Amino acid sequence: MSPDTRVAVAEVAELPPGARKLVEVEGKSIGLFNVNGTVVAILNACPHELAPVCRGRVTGTTLPSPPGEFRWGRDGEILCCPWHGWEFDLLTGEALADKRRLRTYPVTVEGGTVYVQV
Amino acid sequence: MALPYPVVDTDIHNVVSARRIQECLAEPWRSRYAAGSRGPGHLGYWNPNGVMRSDTTLPDGSKLEGSPDGLATEFLGRYGIDIGILNPAGTLHMGLSPDPDYAAAVCHAENRVVADDWLTADPRYRASITIAPNDPHQAADEIHRWAGHPGFVQVLMCSGARMPYGQRYYHPIYEAAAAHGLPVAIHPGTEGIGIAYPSTPAGYPSTYFEWHTGLVMNYIAHLVSLVCEGVFIRFPALRFVFIEGGVSWLPPVLWRFDKNWKALRQSTPWLERPPSEIAADHVRLTTQPIEEPPSSTRCSACSPPRGC
Numbered sequence A: 001m002s003p004d005t006r007v008a009v010a011e012v013a014e015l016p017p018g019a020r021k022l023v024e025v026e027g028k029s030i031g032l033f034n035v036n037g038t039v040v041a042i043l044n045a046c047p048h049e050l051a052p053v054c055r056g057r058v059t060g061t062t063l064p065s066p067p068g069e070f071r072w073g074r075d076g077e078i079l080c081c082p083w084h085g086w087e088f089d090l091l092t093g094e095a096l097a098d099k100r101r102l103r104t105y106p107v108t109v110e111g112g113t114v115y116v117q118v
Numbered sequence B: 001m002a003l004p005y006p007v008v009d010t011d012i013h014n015v016v017s018a019r020r021i022q023e024c025l026a027e028p029w030r031s032r033y034a035a036g037s038r039g040p041g042h043l044g045y046w047n048p049n050g051v052m053r054s055d056t057t058l059p060d061g062s063k064l065e066g067s068p069d070g071l072a073t074e075f076l077g078r079y080g081i082d083i084g085i086l087n088p089a090g091t092l093h094m095g096l097s098p099d100p101d102y103a104a105a106v107c108h109a110e111n112r113v114v115a116d117d118w119l120t121a122d123p124r125y126r127a128s129i130t131i132a133p134n135d136p137h138q139a140a141d142e143i144h145r146w147a148g149h150p151g152f153v154q155v156l157m158c159s160g161a162r163m164p165y166g167q168r169y170y171h172p173i174y175e176a177a178a179a180h181g182l183p184v185a186i187h188p189g190t191e192g193i194g195i196a197y198p199s200t201p202a203g204y205p206s207t208y209f210e211w212h213t214g215l216v217m218n219y220i221a222h223l224v225s226l227v228c229e230g231v232f233i234r235f236p237a238l239r240f241v242f243i244e245g246g247v248s249w250l251p252p253v254l255w256r257f258d259k260n261w262k263a264l265r266q267s268t269p270w271l272e273r274p275p276s277e278i279a280a281d282h283v284r285l286t287t288q289p290i291e292e293p294p295s296s297t298r299c300s301a302c303s304p305p306r307g308c
């Protein structure tokens, strides 16, 4: 990432694991999430019907399992859209049950500052 | 006229002689059957046209659907049917009897008569193993008993039910059928009778017309249950046949089903692909009676996927 195009959006101290912060960058609403130590940046628009997806629940989910069994996992890695409940993998942006995906932006952390390239 | 493919009639309602069923029943069931106690009774919905064709009386006064030879000649022969699957619907309602032992006995007797009197009469005949799902373990035993007989090609049970067919209670039936590579089929006619729930979630309709039109609600409930409960994941070889329930409802139900899966899949994590794909692989519908929209092009959404 060229240092010229990145924008400082937060201090690392504001984003401990599990935290989120909504920021505006060049007119775009973007959600920053610290996913178990990895900071990701996501456009605050659900690819389904444009809900402010970054205001959804961050949770885990049921992992693939045989019928009648339930295995919980991926705690803190799943973002649930506040409108229709689609689940997204925060680390990749992929939906768990659809081909559409979240728009993600590259994040760098340097000298205690979080930068996003939009 | 010879067709370039075999013609299979998937739903022939032969009428199995009650006298022969009685002969094949052991006591104490034979006396009970002879006394006229033959099931949980019907609600009395009345089809003014009758349910069976009314033009099937043979010259000797007997009925075509009751004659193994007559049906073979006058029906299979006359219409160029290469394979005819016998689904003797008269005993299906036993599956909703509160008495599962009697129901199992009557189903077994009927299967015996089908094997002895019908499957021997013409090489074009195939038949369903009739079971009573009110005791899934006895039903599974009945499947194992007949599965080796080359004339029996599927398992048949009533579509009226006291719980949706995907639920674990019924799994012994599917396990047995899948083990023998036999599809499980359901057939309407028993909705609302015996220990079944009313034929619609809103309650009992008033007329046969209303009852018959609404049968699809029950089919939808069973389809959604079978997929959601993971029946086709537990039993990957299983195929399920929805007989005589129409076809036009299927595409919109699957659209709705897939949409809901995107939001709610976490409650059924074993469904790793859209319900419509699972249904396409495991579910078949028969086409009679098919809906008749004003223009037949409206049926295009019902075309089978992937050339099935």
Ligand code: FES
Residues within 6 Å of the ligand: A046, A047, A048, A049, A050, A051, A053, A081, A082, A083, A084, A085, A086
């Ligand atoms: S708008 Fe996000 S799931 Fe519909």
